[in-house]
Amino acid sequence: MNKSDNAKIILHIDMNSFYASVEMAKDPTLMGKPLAIAGNVEERRGIIVTCSYEARAKGVKATMPLWQARRLCPQLIVLPPNMKIYRNVSEKMFELLRTYTPLVEPVSIDEGYLDITDVDIKTSYLQFVKQIQNDILDQLKLPSSIGIAPNKFLAKMASDMKKPLGITILRKRDIPSILWPMEVGEMHGVGKKSAEKLNKHSILTIGDLAKADDILLEGVLGINGKRMKERANGNDHRPVDPEAANQWQSIGNSTTLRADTVNMVTIQNAFKRLCASVSLRMKRKRVVSSTIQITIRYKNRKTVTRSLTEEKTLESEEEIYHKALFLFEKHWTGEPVRLLGVAVQKLIEKSEAYKQLELFTNEKEEKVNQFHETLSELQRKFGEHIIYKGKGHEK
């Protein structure tokens, strides 16, 4: 028994159909109507990003092609995403959450974890959480669902159980009756592929997973098998980390072209826009990178990624564009291209990058000096006929 773990009280806050709700808060005449946010609204490739509960009632779902959604719900109101506004509202939402505790970890634009273990609560936890939910609704006009549990995993599963505007408490002792009867694919972290694999071994529910054989699980899911079994048993020791959201692993942009193309000018222009955006975002976050990756998706949806790593770090639009185009020209099969992407990885904070460069240069100098000392020593010993052919003399 882990005392500190048992004692924790974690919340998972999930905004209900966030983009659609923000649009409704902005324009109340949309309330109560079937509303969808979709990318590429005017083009055939649009898909539903999110939709209101009124639209869901008609069968409209996220990731559904727009034309299909319109067929199911002819009255559907469709708006393009306005990410700037959503990000702004999201920031306000997290600011509000930080008034309850500094231990707030944003997970995405519309969800996050709170550790309220050490918050001095005068009323009951349920009352306290109701207050948070009401404050978000009053101040931002946005509905949310909140899970209360002893760890992140259970809180996440709990927030998903009642939508919209739900509050769900999931205690360890509730696990056999509430969590275990659920299908294994409903578990956070178990997607379609893993669920299929588990089903083949007669692991159908979260309860089956909780009791499954360790060796079998490792064979089916690798290292993730053990982790998922632990979670199915209600164990999850990940702390709520307010800094996690500021530690970027990669920054990338991609775009599906208006039509599949082999036109080099179209391709270059797309890369230019993508690289400009990636470079701008790097500058804002004050990071540089030494690894660049491009993505090419072909007409038949086959997707390849190609990357390169260099000693020198990249940051400017021109440098990134140059490398991206180099990678594209080297690896393109010549088939029609559907999507292009550019991403930078292995990010280093700009301030750190200078330090590392200095260190690297110093090391190099030291090595050169050492070499020359050795050389002089040898020359003293054996005479001048030992001649050093440096790089510049080769070929």
Add this chain to the structure above:
DNA sequence: TCTGGGGTCCTAGGACCC
């Protein structure tokens, strides 16, 4: 006439070094 765009983490093979 189907399937966007933003991410994270893990795996597996090959190169290379000791």
Add this chain to the structure above:
DNA sequence: TCTGGGGTCCTAGGACCC
């Protein structure tokens, strides 16, 4: 005659999430 084993880095692909 036939050849180990550990470690790290790089690259590409895949699963998963919102």
